[in-house]
Amino acid sequence: MQEEKKVFHMNGYLGLILFIGLFIFGAFMVLTGFVYETIGRVVLGGGILVIAILFLSSLTIVAPNQAKAILFFGKYFGTIKENGLFITVPLAQKIDISLRVRNFNSAVLKVNDFDGNPIEISAVIVFRVTDTAKALFGVDNYRDFVEIQSETAIRHIASEYPYDTFEDGDITLRGNTAEVSEKLAKELQDRLSVAGVEIIETRLNHLAYATEIASAMLQRQQAKAILSARQTIVQGAVSMTQMALEQIQTEQDINFTDDRKVQLINNLLVSIITDKGTQPVINTGDLRDK
Numbered sequence: 001m002q003e004e005k006k007v008f009h010m011n012g013y014l015g016l017i018l019f020i021g022l023f024i025f026g027a028f029m030v031l032t033g034f035v036y037e038t039i040g041r042v043v044l045g046g047g048i049l050v051i052a053i054l055f056l057s058s059l060t061i062v063a064p065n066q067a068k069a070i071l072f073f074g075k076y077f078g079t080i081k082e083n084g085l086f087i088t089v090p091l092a093q094k095i096d097i098s099l100r101v102r103n104f105n106s107a108v109l110k111v112n113d114f115d116g117n118p119i120e121i122s123a124v125i126v127f128r129v130t131d132t133a134k135a136l137f138g139v140d141n142y143r144d145f146v147e148i149q150s151e152t153a154i155r156h157i158a159s160e161y162p163y164d165t166f167e168d169g170d171i172t173l174r175g176n177t178a179e180v181s182e183k184l185a186k187e188l189q190d191r192l193s194v195a196g197v198e199i200i201e202t203r204l205n206h207l208a209y210a211t212e213i214a215s216a217m218l219q220r221q222q223a224k225a226i227l228s229a230r231q232t233i234v235q236g237a238v239s240m241t242q243m244a245l246e247q248i249q250t251e252q253d254i255n256f257t258d259d260r261k262v263q264l265i266n267n268l269l270v271s272i273i274t275d276k277g278t279q280p281v282i283n284t285g286d287l288r289d290k
Contacts, residue, residue: 004133004196007070007078012059012085022052054090061085067132069095079132097136101128101200104147108206111155113173114162118210121158121173123184124203125150131196142195149191157184163209177204241265 029045032038062068062083070077071093080086081099088094103126113119127146129135135142157180164174171179185202192199209218245265 002076002133002137004131005078007080007088009060009080009082009086009088012061012087015055015059015087016085019052019055022048022055026052055087058088058090058092059085060088060094065098065100067097067099067129069097069132069136071095076133076137081132095136097129097132099129099132101126103127104150105205106147106150106154109151109154109158110210111158113158114160117163118212119158119163119173120206120208120210121154121204122206123150123154123181124201124205125188125199126201127192127197127199129196130198134194134196139195142197145195146192146197150188153184153187153191157187163207173204173207177207180204 026045026048029041029048031045033041033043033045060068060080062080064083066083068080068088070080070089072089072091077089077092080088103124105124106122108120108122110118110120125146129142131138139145158173160183161171161173161176161180164172173180181202181204184204185199188202189199
């Protein structure tokens with residue numbers, strides 16, 4: 001695997017001064033050689049002019065957050081990441097590559113979650129190139145590579161977690177988007193290191209049940225929510241009833257028979273659990289007592 005490295009480069013303004021000086025000196029040698037009919041001067045001046053032109057071909061400009069990969073007859077010599085005007089290897093091919101932060105929205109994918117339910121999911125991927133050699137020569141096209149690998153990672157992550165659950169402690173796609181996004185970023189970084197790309201952030205931006213089951217799953221969610229709420233209410237009602245009985249027996253010094261306890265527990269549970277107002281019944285005694 002090709003690794004990024006620095007290439008020879010020097011200040012371009014200094015190179016321009018050197019180029020102008022060599023060009024003037026070479027032209028002077030050629031002209032004086034023709035005037036005095038000195039072949040040596042003409043050849044030397046011509047050589048100096050060729051060197052000056054080679055210096056001119058090595059001039060390159062690197063913009064901010066941009067890099068230049070230098071290839072000399074197909075061989076990778078290195079990369080210039082500093083911005084400015086530089087003199088580098090003459091007659092070399094200079095390939096531009098952006099180091100700016102980029103982002104893209106993945107396509108909305110239809111996948112099955114951990115429970116096998118079809119869902120729709122997509123994410124925003126923020127990345128940048130950190131190794132120009134890997135980005136240019138490690139993969140065919142690093143932009144396409146990032147997009148395809150991102151979709152593959154999103155599918156894999158979506159299949160590892162349920163869309164939603166009411167169990168405490170379970171990680172879900174809907175309820176734990178931060179944890180899921182962090183796991184997605186880690187998996188993407190492992191996949192894209194071969195392309196010299198750094199993942200800065202991933203974030204789920206679309207998550208829903210597939211249209212064919214959306215209505216049924218909404219009813220299921222509502223049923224689970226009602227069941228969970230009822231369970232909490234019942235647990236609280238039992239605790240309150242037990243506390244009320246203990247407090248009455250302790251503070252009022254009243255001993256209930258088993259039948260009276262059952263009746264009182266029944267009345268308290270009905271009063272607490274029901275979602276409608278209860279109607280009190282006044283006990284006026286038994287007719288047989290008269």
